[in-house]
Amino acid sequence: MNKQWMEFAESIKNLYGKDFIALHEPTFNEKEIDYVTDCVQTGWVSSVGSYVTRFEEDLAKFVGVKRAVAVVNGTAALHIALKIVGVRADDEVLMPSLTFIATANAVSYLQAIPHFVDVNEETLGVDPFKLEQYLGEIAELRQGELYNKQTNRRIKALLPMHTFGHPCMLDELVALCDKYKLELVEDAAESLGSYYNGKHTGTFGKVSAMSFNGNKVITTGGGGVILTNDEELANYAKHLTTTAKVPHCWEFVHDEIGYNYRMPNINAALGCAQLEKISQFIEQKRDLTRFYENLVVNIAGIRLFKEPIHTKSNYWLQVILLDEQNNRNEVLNFLNEQGVMSRPIWTPLHELEMYKECPKMNLAITEQLKQTVINIPSTPVKVSKEKI
Incomplete structure (x- = not known):
């Protein structure tokens, strides 16, 4: 992986102040x-x-x-x-x-x-x-x-x-x-x-x-x-x-x-x-989206998924989408090795053994997204204004 991906992983670890960043953790007080x-x-x-x-x-x-x-x-x-x-x-x-x-x-x-x-x-x-x-x-x-x-x-x-x-x-x-x-x-x-x-x-x-x-x-x-x-x-x-x-x-x-x-x-x-704290959690998640939006512009072939038109999303899990310049498994291996927990989207259910015989329409977009979607750390965190 190139220098930009290394900087991406380091920026996430610096934000959370940890050597290992889970995908999503509860926040208690x-x-x-x-x-x-x-x-x-x-x-x-x-x-x-x-x-x-x-x-x-x-x-x-x-x-x-x-x-x-x-x-x-x-x-x-x-x-x-x-x-x-x-x-x-x-x-x-x-x-x-x-x-x-x-x-x-x-x-x-x-x-x-x-x-x-x-x-x-x-x-x-x-x-x-x-x-x-x-x-x-x-x-x-x-x-x-x-x-x-x-x-x-x-x-x-x-x-x-x-x-x-x-x-x-x-x-x-x-x-x-x-x-x-x-x-x-x-x-x-x-x-x-x-x-x-x-x-x-x-x-x-x-x-x-x-x-x-x-x-x-x-x-x-x-x-x-x-x-x-x-x-x-x-x-x-x-x-x-x-x-x-x-x-x-x-x-x-x-x-x-x-x-x-x-x-x-x-x-x-x-x-x-x-x-009682949900408004704070969602505000922090939306700030985290803006933080990631600034990070991904430095890496060729990826983009951050943003909330659809007419919606306001909680951004439960942050999503990056890869193009053909980036191999999904290589990205997942690299980020996880760096201590930045990342996961692919779920295996489409029509591919699972117990559901293979179920009726289905053409699932072209589903199968495409399987290869391009990655979730990255999404726990609510305070993001300073200069980072967003």
């Missing part, structure tokens, strides 16, 4: 310690406690929805979100191949089938124009529901994912779902604090899911949430994720198969403290 200590001292550490309710209410207010239902992780949130909008066994769910495997796994938990669609280069998310053309060729409406003419299966939902926090083209996707009678379920796992035309992601579909894993913008250790403006769906989600137990003073009566997906109070306490 005394407030997290205080809230978690309160749980320990009072004994309210498990699935019941005031911090769960507080976290749900604070999060719903921040995002701008009526209800938030906290659960054990983002995959569980996706699973229940899909279930409550009516996805059943043998249904197909349209989703990008270029996403973390949890998106497809949640579909599979319902014995439904992922149907992989392509993304565009402007958002890294589902391409609504290519998808509309594709559906016009392979699908048809029958009595108000969409069916795949090739498999004769119902296509029930569209599950777009806001890649690395960058919002999809949501207006176009909403219109597409209206036209083809699809449920829009947003995989907003990575996009807390991201907005499309001034409206928070996760609020465009009937229901959506977010994640609070340790590497997300804010963390509850593990954790996820189901977001909706539909009170009836929220109540059903809460019921299903608390083992479908019918309220009673002492009896254990369950009225259907439920799931033990409750977020523990101690995790919610961590989330409450983190949510």
